[in-house]
Amino acid sequence: MIEISNLTKIYGSSEQEVVALKDVNLYIKKGEIFGIIGLSGAGKSTLIRCINMLEKPSRGSIVVDGQAIGSLDAGKLRQVRQKIGMIFQHFNLLSSRNVFDNIMFPLEIAKVPHQEAQKKVDELLELVGLSDKARVYPEQLSGGQKQRVGIARALANDPKVLLSDEATSALDPQTTRSILKLLKDINRQLGLTIVLITHDMNVIKECCDRVAVINNSTIVEVGDVLNIFSNPGTPTSRSFINSIVNKDIPxxxxxxxxxxxxxxxxxxxxxxxxxxxxxxxxxxxxxxxxxxxxxxxxxxxxxxxxxxxxxxxxxxxxxxxxxxxxxxxxxxxxxxxxxxxxxxxxxxx
Amino acid sequence: MPEIMEIIDLNSFLTPYLGQNAWVPGAVLFASWETIYMVFLSTLASYLIGMPLAIILVTSDEGQILENPQLNKILGSIINAARSLPFIILLILAIPFTRWVVGTSIGTVASIIPLSLAAIPFVARLVETSLKEIDWGLIEAALSMGASNWEIIRKVLIPEALPSIILGVAITAINLVGYSAMAGVLGGGGLGTLAYYHGYMRYQTAIMWITVVVLIVIVQGIQVLGNKAASNVINKRR
Structure with a gap:
């Protein structure tokens, strides 16, 4: 579904280069929940933003659903982005719109006819369990509810891929679990491919099929979550696992x-x-x-x-x-x- | 000779305020109306031009959707230069331009030109500040949905900054009330003219004080309206 080859991202001028990503290669399968875990500054945020070109790669290629997205012109890129949903740590809902109209926003962008769009929003509200909050403004919602609106909004144009940028990092553990459960349900019901980045191994443990561990701008390990849990191959992976599985002997x-x-x-x-x-x-x-x-x-x-x-x-x-x-x-x-x-x-x- | 023409002009222009036996409340009302008229139209004109400039300033900045550092720098410098000009100097410098646009440099219509010129760079900076408060995350979210730059400006930047922009309108209008009095001294009409030519030049102290009170009322009124409009928008979103 997503093929990332030799992806390198360098910020800044030639005198003051900051390498955010170095030769990243990843293959993300259709229908899986793929986690990318790393500490802050490891480059995971840049990596996920390269998948929808919010960050332009310095080198390398990214193919999403058979389409190389690095070389698209602005108009075509906007069309491709409509099919790649994204949710964010701080939800990024428009305070000027109520819940219904926030979910309507991507449908307006995609020029979906009004009636059809309204029907779609109703369905999405149902899916995320917020039908009773349609006319409420984001300010009145809890963090978990805001993220549900974010998820509904990201799904509005029936995307093939959902990118999750630390979607649960601002939520308490209980809400995190309910949001992760929602993501798992969506993954199963819609067969949606989900790519999520996190610094929390619990998130990986809870819902990912495969995981890539990123450290110092490079992918240090990729594999099934179970394999990495039972047999972490790098010190970075080990320290993430030890952060949630107590293996220390008193x-x-x-x-x-x-x-x-x-x-x-x-x-x-x-x-x-x-x-x-x-x-x-x-x-x-x-x-x-x-x-x-x-x-x-x-x-x-x-x-x-x-x-x-x-x-x-x-x-x-x-x-x-x-x-x-x-x-x-x-x-x-x-x-x-x-x-x-x-x-x-x-x-x- | 245009100068002589203008002196004659000025005299006939002053008659509606207070002739020999004019009715004072009528003159004050008329001058107040002129002030409100000038302030309203110059606020409108300055937003029509200043707002797009603010949008260009914000979106052309580094890392923004229409990143263009060169344009940003040039526009920023022009705005700074225009803002550093004292209004009283601008009033005089703008006379030929005003005359070219409206045919005269005297009267309320003529005053709207320098008032707008003074307010445009101010509005550009004010709206820029409002737009800059918007979290980049919102723009990023819109980009991730495939929004065009125009859609981001129209559906994200402006609506999200609206309460702050409305408060800016009140600040601009209040500033323009002050500027309009200065323009009034140079024959611009409105309460400034009344206060200067009658209150000061003819020692009609009562008129001076009435003008002050009316100005206070106008300024208060604008602020109250602005606050109310802004909080209406904010409350709707709660």
């Missing part, structure tokens, strides 16, 4: 382990599990099968989009050979096993 536990067992046969391991295996009694099967003991020190379970995802920190005690066998048993079941008690480890990664 120091007392590491020390306690050292105290009690000294050099004896015990191993501190972290087991990560994804999807169906989360529902199976694998740990107890392992304990029955191998003559070892397990002490559960820490665990949590979470959801990535609609898939359960969790990790468990275990202290395995018994003969080293059996512990190794038990660990390969877990790996055979598709669990990720990571040994924690090597020297000086304080869980800091």
């Amino acid at each position: 120091e007392e536990i590491l020390h306690r382990e050292a105290l009690n067992h000294g050099g004896a046969a015990s191993k501190l391991v972290r087991v990560s599990f994804i999807g169906e295996s989360a529902g199976e009694p694998i740990i107890s099967t392992m304990l029955q099968k191998y003559d070892i003991k397990a002490n559960i020190l820490y665990g949590n379970i979470d959801r990535v989009k609609d898939t359960p995802f969790g990790n468990l920190t275990l202290e395995l005690m018994g003969s080293p050979a059996l512990i190794n066998d038990a660990m390969s048993f877990l790996q055979e079941y598709g669990l990720e096993v990571e040994v924690l008690n090597y020297a000086g480890n304080n869980g800091d990664y």
